[in-house]
Amino acid sequence: MRHLLLALMLLLSSSVYAGEAKDLADDPVMERRMINLAEQVRCLVCQSETVASSRSDWSNDVRQIMREKMQAGATDQEIKDILVERFGKSVLFDPPVDRETIPLWIAPFVMLLVGVAVLFFQLRKRRQTVPETQLSDEAQKRAAALLNDEEEKQ
Amino acid sequence: MMRFILPLVVFLVLAAFLFKGLSLDPREVPSPLIGKPAPAFTLPQLHAPEKTFSSQDMKGQVWMLNVWASWCGSCKDEHPILMDLAQQNIVPIYGLDYKDKREDGRATLRNSGDPYTLAISDADGKVGFDYGVYGVPETYIIDKQGVIRDKLIGAVTPQNLRERILPLIAELKKQ
Numbered sequence: 001m002r003h004l005l006l007a008l009m010l011l012l013s014s015s016v017y018a019g020e021a022k023d024l025a026d027d028p029v030m031e032r033r034m035i036n037l038a039e040q041v042r043c044l045v046c047q048s049e050t051v052a053s054s055r056s057d058w059s060n061d062v063r064q065i066m067r068e069k070m071q072a073g074a075t076d077q078e079i080k081d082i083l084v085e086r087f088g089k090s091v092l093f094d095p096p097v098d099r100e101t102i103p104l105w106i107a108p109f110v111m112l113l114v115g116v117a118v119l120f121f122q123l124r125k126r127r128q129t130v131p132e133t134q135l136s137d138e139a140q141k142r143a144a145a146l147l148n149d150e151e152e153k154q
Numbered sequence: 155m156m157r158f159i160l161p162l163v164v165f166l167v168l169a170a171f172l173f174k175g176l177s178l179d180p181r182e183v184p185s186p187l188i189g190k191p192a193p194a195f196t197l198p199q200l201h202a203p204e205k206t207f208s209s210q211d212m213k214g215q216v217w218m219l220n221v222w223a224s225w226c227g228s229c230k231d232e233h234p235i236l237m238d239l240a241q242q243n244i245v246p247i248y249g250l251d252y253k254d255k256r257e258d259g260r261a262t263l264r265n266s267g268d269p270y271t272l273a274i275s276d277a278d279g280k281v282g283f284d285y286g287v288y289g290v291p292e293t294y295i296i297d298k299q300g301v302i303r304d305k306l307i308g309a310v311t312p313q314n315l316r317e318r319i320l321p322l323i324a325e326l327k328k329q
Binding site: 044045057058061065084085086087088089 | 184185186187279283284285288289
């Protein structure tokens with residue numbers, strides 16, 4: 001729904017400004033496909049925004065290039081490859097898992113494992129350092145008396 | 155003893171990472187084009203549109219491709235530095251007028267001086283896109299084989315010129 005709305009808004013805005021993008025942006029199916037792809041691409045000028053939502057000039061250009069490439073029959077993957085070739089993997093919000101990015105992908109799990117291990121050993125150490133206290137007979141009786149007393153009161 | 159050293163070590167490691175993070179600019183995306191052949195292009199010259207410039211003509215030379223535009227603010231900051239560099243005749247500087255109106259680009263050079271061996275007009279920004287331009291100014295150092303050896307995002311400053319660009323150019327010229 002959000003995509004559709006965005007596509008509609010873009011369609012409307014392009015007809016208002018009537019730039020050179022007009023004839024290409026007229027195809028709603030391709031426009032939807034373009035927006036869908038643009039949502040996976042980072043705007044390099046405004047880094048936490050997607051190319052789909054950014055209004056920067058650079059994002060405008062990238063969207064226009066996406067339209068042109070789609071018009072020419074390129075697949076989404078081919079367009080992504082073109083972008084990565086020029087701007088690097090960080091242009092994708094979901095970078096591919098490969099030799100360069102694998103540390104980023106596994107680091108959280110490694111940290112979690114380390115945390116769990118530390119917790120485990122700490123707990124074990126604590127159990128060993130707290131000795132089981134042996135009560136004398138007298139102390140045991142007093143404790144029992146106190147406890148029973150509590151019970152009776154209730 | 156351990157219970158003090160361990161947190162201290164953890165703290166120091168964290169502090170080192172955070173400190174390093176302070177000096178990193180997330181806008182400076184490392185270009186995947188460094189070490190790759192510079193994308194070939196042929197474009198009209200800014201001053202004489204009927205004549206063209208082709209990047210292939212630069213084979214055998216170390217050259218600098220400076221992406222600029224009349225609408226770009228920090229281009230004005232680096233302009234005097236480029237003028238200075240041009241006078242020293244160390245390296246040919248080619249100016250790619252990126253997504254600019256021809257008249258505006260020419261007016262800028264007429265008013266504040268022209269540091270370029272040749273200014274080229276990339277009116278629709280297609281060549282800029284192929285070079286991975288996303289913020290102007292950007293400067294590329296291209297070697298004799300036509301390989302991009304460095305890309306500077308943002309303005310040329312006396313410091314990065316002295317410490318980064320000139321040493322690289324001197325080294326590439328020797329090759």
